[in-house]
Amino acid sequence: MKPTDLLAMAADARHNAHAPYSEYQVGAALLAEDGSVTIGCNVENASYGLTICAERVAIGSAVAAGKTKFTAIAIVADGGPAPFPCGACRQVLSEFCAPELPVYIAGAGFTGAHETTTLGALLPHAFSL
Helix, strand or coil, X not given: CCHHHHHHXXXXXXXXXXXXXXXXXXXXXXXXXXXXXXXXXXXXXXCHHHCECHHHHHHHHHHHCCCCCEEXXXXXXXXXXXXXXXXXXXXXXXXXXXXXXXXXXXXXXXXXXXEEEEHXXXXXXXXXX
């Protein structure tokens, strides 16, 4: 699957975000080893610490569906800062993904242009047991 296809799925997922407080809608699309894609969007809560990021929603949904090996993730957000995963999302991704996992980042109005990094670059010293 091309990065732009995965980014388009993440862009669509962001429309389902529940972001009444930040108004920062984020969508994620997680590509599993078997070629299936699981999407997620951020879900905010009035008790802001209970907010769940799009990346963790996608991972939780994928794991619930029996998927635990992933080959890429795309993250798209409305305006604002580039939607790089937060520290918690980086750590959760590291539970299931290799440091080489491609991470594609784009704004909502992307036209194929995006930034690519890796999970290892984002979290060079992941915690593990």
